[in-house]
Amino acid sequence: MSNAASPLPVVVCLDKFRGSATAAQACSWLAAGIRAAVPGIPVIERPLADGGEGTVEALAAAGYSLVRTTVMGPVEGMEVSAALAVRGTRAVVELAQASGLDLLRIRSPLTATTYGTGQLIRTALDLGCTQIILAVGGSATTDGGAGMLTALGARLHDASGTQIPLGGGHLRDAVTLDLSGLDRRLAPTEFVLASDVDNPLLGRNGAAQVFAPQKGADPTQVEQLEDGLEHFSRLMTLRIGRDHTSSPGAGAAGGTGFAALTALEARWEAGSTFMLTELDVPRLLRAASLCVVGEGRFDAQSLRGKAPYSAMALARKAEVPVVLVAGDIALEDPDLTSLDLLHSYSLLETAETPEDSFTRTEALLTALGERIGTTWKTENP
Incomplete structure (x- = not known):
């Protein structure tokens, strides 16, 4: 030859x-x-990319269109310009665009929130997308995806009936979880959780103990975040009737995977598998x-x-x-x-x-x- x-x-x-x-x-x-x-x-x-930073950029090079919007950044009061990738009725939401660690000059492990990621999901729904790929690497957060769900209409209240502040450091103060206000467009939408990690939500291999130190948490804060995630998971499991604390990917992005699997009924897929297929690498x-x-x-x-x-x-x-x-x-x-x-x-x-x-x-x-x-x-x- x-x-x-x-x-x-x-x-x-x-x-x-x-x-x-x-x-x-x-x-x-x-x-x-x-x-x-x-x-x-x-x-x-x-x-x-495998679900983390660069996912949307890689898909844009493969023929997806970029839709840019302004959302809350990783901490309340911060705004960022973020893009999602759209092709037909499919949207790819890259969590790192809104809630990524690289967006912060000073790490904020207890108050970092995924609220902006929920806003990106809402943007995808506004565009008429019926399949949303949630790519969840590179997060600054350990809030169990509570911020994301709050942006989509969920409410977490403390003993006085006041909505708790955003961030994983406040999860253990929640007494009630109200999902009645979730955006009705979520129910018929297909969600895929694309993640490069398969960690569970809790324990020695979970979101707080493995990843929170990389996001600035000291040992005391890691314990506080672990307690918050465990408490939040109990509220979620009791409310929905499905326990995804040990499911692959539940610990991704500070527990955002858990919220996606439980409340959005997402199916988990390895981020690299999804990306390589979308980029047509097997055929090439x-x-x-x-x-x-x-x-x-x-x-x-x-x-x-x-x-x-x-x-x-x-x-x-x-x-x-x-x-x-x-x-x-x-x-x-x-x-x-x-x-x-x-x-x-x-x-x-x-x-x-x-x-x-x-x-x-x-x-x-x-x-x-x-x-x-x-x-x-x-x-x-």
Whole structure:
């Protein structure tokens, strides 16, 4: 076979390099290097996301339309401009657009709220969407999705009948949960919870104990948030009659998954699976010569179903060789060897200093693209 006559495409599937490149930028820079090394080679760019930051941007590149609106940010009194992705009657709501940790300069674990995410859902309903994908990575919140439900018409009251303030730190003060005011348009709407984690709501692997420290919570606050989530889950379970505290994805985004599964009757789907299907990656790999995957840090967590690893699995299924590119590859040799990669490259290994991997990401990824292209040309004369 001579790939020089009519080379099959190279499919580039990179997630963000946090702090230095969006997924779209990373794909563009690496692809430019491949094209420079092998003029005329088809290079297909598919920026990845797995439900967290960048999900809407990746879908926009795949043909979705962006609808922008102003909603409450992660804390009350803060407004942000947020976008949802729409195609036909399907809308994708990216929680990080409204309630994301990256939107805060100062972390606020007890008062951070998903209210703005509920406003985005309302916007999707206003547009006539009948299927809503709730992509829930990258949150600043541990409020069990209570803020989201409040924006949709739910009410949580304390012993005096006063509505409790927003934020997970106040959940344990709730005495009653009133869902009678929920937007009536929710009932016939199909919801999908797209998440890159399958954690339960409570316990040692739950939303508060695993993720709240990353959102600024100290040990005392983690205990307060855990108590609040447990209390809220009891109110919700008694009110609705379904217990999703242990369901996969219930602990996603500070328990927003629990609210989606219980009150919105969402079905859980791995965020990476949803995104790769929407981006048409399985079909593209059936006629590809090479797949390049990667993200800022590729480590043991990546092997738990994150988008680059899922793309790698699809490539192996299609018998397409895989090259891994990351800012840092933090895997032990046996784990890395088990991935059966054609090659693997780390920006830390090619940069002159660790800081260069962040400040010169464009140049380093372009150079790596040229290296990958040159190697591909040598191996496929």
